[in-house]
Amino acid sequence: MLYMGLCSFMMFMALSEMIRTMTAIGNGSFAGNRFIPLALVLLTLALASPFFATFYTLSRPVSMDALSSLSVGAQWAGIAAAILLCILYGYRAWKNGRFWYTGAAIASVVIAVIFANSLLFVSRSDAGIVATFVLNNDDSNDVQCDRSVLLVHYNKGTPTEWRCPTGIMFMSDASKPFLPWPDYHGGRSQHLTTALDQITDSAMHLDLSQKP
Incomplete structure (x- = not known):
């Protein structure tokens, strides 16, 4: 499944950035913005918002209208997170020239397209x-x-x-x-x-x- 595979890759990248930052802070060699790795993790979690929303509603009584609103909202959260991640990783790829940052930026674009494809279909009144x-x-x-x-x-x-x-x-x-x-x-x-x-x-x- 392409969507889940890309989300797994993005989570790997975010956790790698978090570990790298924590190691550099521990060594006293970190000179960047320590909040960016945290933002990468939170935005990556937002990519999987439909997955989390599905599990959230499994054991809770939710009306059909609320369920549909939650589903569409989760998809909008996902596409917004994908766009922001593309910007962050694209900037890092341009600044550092690392292959994995370029891959993460491209993966973010693909995830944004996946969300857009779904939203274009389900957001219509019919x-x-x-x-x-x-x-x-x-x-x-x-x-x-x-x-x-x-x-x-x-x-x-x-x-x-x-x-x-x-x-x-x-x-x-x-x-x-x-x-x-x-x-x-x-x-x-x-x-x-x-x-x-x-x-x-x-x-x-x-x-x-x-x-x-």
Whole structure:
């Protein structure tokens, strides 16, 4: 999984900087800003905010709206942290010319792109999740997904854009989860739109029939 692998690499870099700084301070040879290594660690932890948010909500009753807001907020925190880390490591790479700093700056850019890719999908008003059991397994079904849920952009009557997870989906109970690229495949489906149209029409008719 690319996202978790990059986060692990960034944590290794941050801890290495922290240990190097503490060693230099102990030897009396440190002349830089001792708060920068701490900032690197905290920002790196923010990269994994969807992971921490997922575990935070596992044993706590949270409404769907609050869960979705937490998911989107965690993704914004992640992209902000990635941009700041890119600046910090980019400056260190320019100043010191070390290969690992350049690698960390590039990794930060990739993580920022991963968060941006997700936010561009889930931040839209028509975004949500759909259980795959609504699909009929007939010849007209053009959605190939063996997972229990899909991420969708649904508008009545138009082909529905969908993404099917192939890896870990964070905050999976939220209507706007974090599904990191490239751990999904997707497409557009008129068959999915038809199935969702039938469900929404049935729900509207049921609601009207229950009104006095």
